[in-house]
Amino acid sequence: MTDEATAFAPGHVTAFFAPYPDDDPAVAGSRGAGVTLSDGVEVTVRPAAGADDPTVLLDGEAVEVAAVEGVLDALAPHVGGTGTGADGDADARVAAVEIRTDLPVGAGFGVSGGAALGTALAANDAFDLARSENELVRVAHAAEVAAGTGLGDVVAQFRGGLPIRLEPGAPGHGAFDGLPARPRVEYVTFGELSTAEVLGGDLDPVRAAGEAALTRLRRTPSLPELLAAAREFADDAGLLVPEVAEAIEAAEAEGSPASMAMLGRTAFALGTGLSDAGYDATACAVHPTGASLRPVETE
Structure with missing residues (x-):
């Protein structure tokens, strides 16, 4: 396990979308297209210092980001919920997440999806989880869908460029192209x-x-x-x-x-x-x- 790891996810502007809900959040998603941006979301994951260490910080402020919490829960018991923290406290939170972004939140830039995806990638590295890229994208996509904050940002942010979502869903379900x-x-x-x-x-x-x-x-x-x-x-x-x-x-x-x-x-x-x-x-x-x-x- 490393001391910490940092991942970057580009911002994503959805140009248009056709939503396709499903009971399985990995299958749910949208068809459509958009633009990924060099402005984005940087996420650092490290072992929590103790029970009082905030789970998620956004630009230095303690916050609750449902999609990020969903990623941590999905990767439990290794990084989610409670466990043994850096100070040996058995009741401490295992992972602490620091999110930094210059993008406006809630304004259509995929900040929630980027935070979820960045958390999955960084947690995998910081805690030596040995998950593949597709597995981590599925975890992040499902967490954002379950949180109700997006249907197609995560998969687009992982692809980059000018992504076209031909079929909805996470890797294994969705299909993609691009300009x-x-x-x-x-x-x-x-x-x-x-x-x-x-x-x-x-x-x-x-x-x-x-x-x-x-x-x-x-x-x-x-x-x-x-x-x-x-x-x-x-x-x-x-x-x-x-x-x-x-x-x-x-x-x-x-x-x-x-x-x-x-x-x-x-x-x-x-x-x-x-x-x-x-x-x-x-x-x-x-x-x-x-x-x-x-x-x-x-x-």
Whole structure:
């Protein structure tokens, strides 16, 4: 067992999706497409110091992240629940998780999924669990689905790039493709949107709009078509909010394809359209490779 391990998971903006719930969270998921970002989530897992050591810290604050707790529980008794901590206390929590991100939480960037995936990868290394990549992605995907915070972020964040989810579910169930491109991405966020509320509502209109968008993209798999399909999906699914619609129109007027991040009050665009339109937008690149362990620092 190492002292600690750190993993990075890229942010993920879902452009459109067709949800497919299932009683088995590993089978549940979504078809759709999105963009993974060089801005993301870094997770460090280490043995807990004792019973008073917070299980999860997000940017230094003790929090409860259901998807992360689900990963720890799934990997128990090695890292979840209680056991013998670093100080020998038999009632201490086994693992402590530190999450760091510059991405807004609850705004459509896959922070929960990235935290779950990063926890699975880092815990496997820190505690010598000898799990394969697919096993760890399944654990993280199932934990996020069970938490109600996402259906397709984890698998997309593991793949990286511009992922297309052809079939829903974790590895062993889902199927994937992607667009071979690395455009500049800008985004601006106006606040949170509850993923759980949307996924707990009537999914039929969302599913129909998502399937239409996926059909369109598969017919012409290109960046312009991805954003055009996403824009149409946001309208047809009834998810577009006014301030995001205004930002999208402003970016498009500057020549940049744009749409809404699902699910969040966030507009994203390719190129410089949002900043050209006067928005205080954040710029980043597409992350090419997906989630991975950080290399061990050597002197």
